[in-house]
Amino acid sequence: MTKQDLLLYFIMGSNNTSNDTVDVLQEAISGGITCFQFREKGLGALSGNDKHTLAKKLQDVCVSHDVPFIVNDDVELALAVKADGIHVGQDDIPLSDLKRRCPDNMTIGISAKTMAEAKEAQENGADYLGVGPMFSTTTKEDAELPIGPQSLQHMREAGITIPIVGIGGIDESNAKEVMDAGADGVSVISAISKAMDISQAATAVKRRLTFC
Numbered sequence: 001m002t003k004q005d006l007l008l009y010f011i012m013g014s015n016n017t018s019n020d021t022v023d024v025l026q027e028a029i030s031g032g033i034t035c036f037q038f039r040e041k042g043l044g045a046l047s048g049n050d051k052h053t054l055a056k057k058l059q060d061v062c063v064s065h066d067v068p069f070i071v072n073d074d075v076e077l078a079l080a081v082k083a084d085g086i087h088v089g090q091d092d093i094p095l096s097d098l099k100r101r102c103p104d105n106m107t108i109g110i111s112a113k114t115m116a117e118a119k120e121a122q123e124n125g126a127d128y129l130g131v132g133p134m135f136s137t138t139t140k141e142d143a144e145l146p147i148g149p150q151s152l153q154h155m156r157e158a159g160i161t162i163p164i165v166g167i168g169g170i171d172e173s174n175a176k177e178v179m180d181a182g183a184d185g186v187s188v189i190s191a192i193s194k195a196m197d198i199s200q201a202a203t204a205v206k207r208r209l210t211f212c
């Protein structure tokens with residue numbers, strides 16, 4: 001996975017849309033997403049074999065379009081399906097354990113909302129950071145208070161050099177602000193997964209990211 005893959009990072013689970021999850025992913029890919037994270041959690045989330053089966057279906061879509069497939073939290077699932085990467089937060093499996101259990105070619109993303117978390121993750125070998133929440137979000141039920149793009153800029157000024165994805169309440173209206181603060185990409189859930197026209201919504205965000 002490259003830094004460029006992080007430009008428009010779509011995250012979705014079956015409970016983030018009322019449509020067929022596979023159709024939504026296909027539409028999002030046609031709209032220009034560059035990376036996908038399978039995040040199956042919260043009310044109504046699948047588990048066990050149903051979760052594994054959906055993961056494989058979504059991974060097949062990603063593979064057929066050369067889009068990296070990342071698994072949220074579930075290291076056993078990520079290893080079982082040979083995902084391109086895994087993303088975990090501060091309260092999930094420690095980075096050191098992930099490093100030991102995952103093959104070197106599996107990308108590891110770590111959530112960071114403070115400078116200390118960002119510095120620790122960079123020092124311990126995270127491949128990229130998910131920094132946020134940038135703005136208020138309704139998707140992540142236990143999200144903390146927004147830290148804003150300025151926190152991301154301060155991380156850059158303090159020497160955080162690994163790739164950073166901004167996350168939390170991002171849509172076409174505020175995506176450029178996150179990039180201008182020093183992000184390599186933005187992560188989006190509802191602005192795409194709940195749009196009337198999924199492909200058009202992805203394209204609208206992407207248009208704000210690429211500097212013309």
Ligand SMILES: Nc1nc(C(F)(F)F)ncc1COP(=O)(O)OP(=O)(O)O
Binds near residue numbers: 039088092
């Ligand atoms: N899932 C995420 N993906 C990203 C990414 F950078 F990939 F956009 N950044 C941050 C998160 C949040 O991760 P986490 O703190 O574990 O909470 P949850 O498990 O509820 O998602």
Ligand SMILES: [Mg+2]
Binds near residue numbers: 073092
């Ligand atoms: Mg997590």
